[in-house]
Amino acid sequence: EAGVVQSPRYKIIEKKQPVAFWCNPISGHNTLYWYLQNLGQGPELLIRYENEEAVDDSQLPKDRFSAERLKGVDSTLKIQPAELGDSAVYLCASSAGDPDTQYFGPGTRLTVL
Amino acid sequence: EDQVTQSPEALRLQEGESSSLNCSYTVSGLRGLFWYRQDPGKGPEFLFTLYSAGEEKEKERLKATLTKKESFLHITAPKPEDSATYLCAVRSNFGNEKLTFGTGTRLTIIP
Numbered sequence: 001e002a003g004v005v006q007s008p009r010y011k012i013i014e015k016k017q018p019v020a021f022w023c024n025p026i027s028g029h030n031t032l033y034w035y036l037q038n039l040g041q042g043p044e045l046l047i048r049y050e051n052e053e054a055v056d057d058s059q060l061p062k063d064r065f066s067a068e069r070l071k072g073v074d075s076t077l078k079i080q081p082a083e084l085g086d087s088a089v090y091l092c093a094s095s096a097g098d099p100d101t102q103y104f105g106p107g108t109r110l111t112v113l
Numbered sequence: 114e115d116q117v118t119q120s121p122e123a124l125r126l127q128e129g130e131s132s133s134l135n136c137s138y139t140v141s142g143l144r145g146l147f148w149y150r151q152d153p154g155k156g157p158e159f160l161f162t163l164y165s166a167g168e169e170k171e172k173e174r175l176k177a178t179l180t181k182k183e184s185f186l187h188i189t190a191p192k193p194e195d196s197a198t199y200l201c202a203v204r205s206n207f208g209n210e211k212l213t214f215g216t217g218t219r220l221t222i223i224p
Contacts (some may be wrong), residue, residue, distance in 0.1 A: 004156070040216060040217075041214075041216050041217075042117070042200050042202065042214025042215050042216055042217060043157065043200075043212075043214050044214070045211050045212065048209070048210065048211075055209075056209045056210070056211065058209075059211075091156050091157075093156070099204070099210040100145050100147070100162050100204070101159060101162070102159065102212070103159070104149075104156030104157045104158070105156050106154070106155050106156050107154075107155075107156050
């Protein structure tokens, strides 16, 4: 069974540019999470989807971050415009209705110059 | 606000030298405590969930234990392939299903 797929794996952009990350969860997993992980820190939840509904986006900086999961399967996280402080790893995770067992993807490492 | 503190930040052991990693937590009603392993350049990999004080779980050379204030991840006779960052996280009974992670312990096993 394929795991959580994320792309791109690495992205380097200049500040003020837009950037988008894509996640395809494990087949059949209705819950999808986006996390932010800074260097030397643990992951921090940005947004959680149940199917296509964003049920917890309280930690998402809505002035520049947006996310969508239109058909309740894959998801896109966007930053516009990117700032230097956005440099981090963006992780996607999914679960099959059991929030205690989340499967993480490899992450996208973003560098903002 | 839920808080998780892990110690030590980094630990170097000789192959076969057993030790323990600590995770202290503050949470309003513990729903679950989780241990993950994270290798460089990869996402966290789920290891254990503990739900109540006194509970223990084992997997190969790893054993996780839980008290009302902390959890330990015991590593017995570690091998170089056990080298990774070990993350602890908690979920509260209240509010959303958010996981609050600690900063991790970076474990290095020297052959």
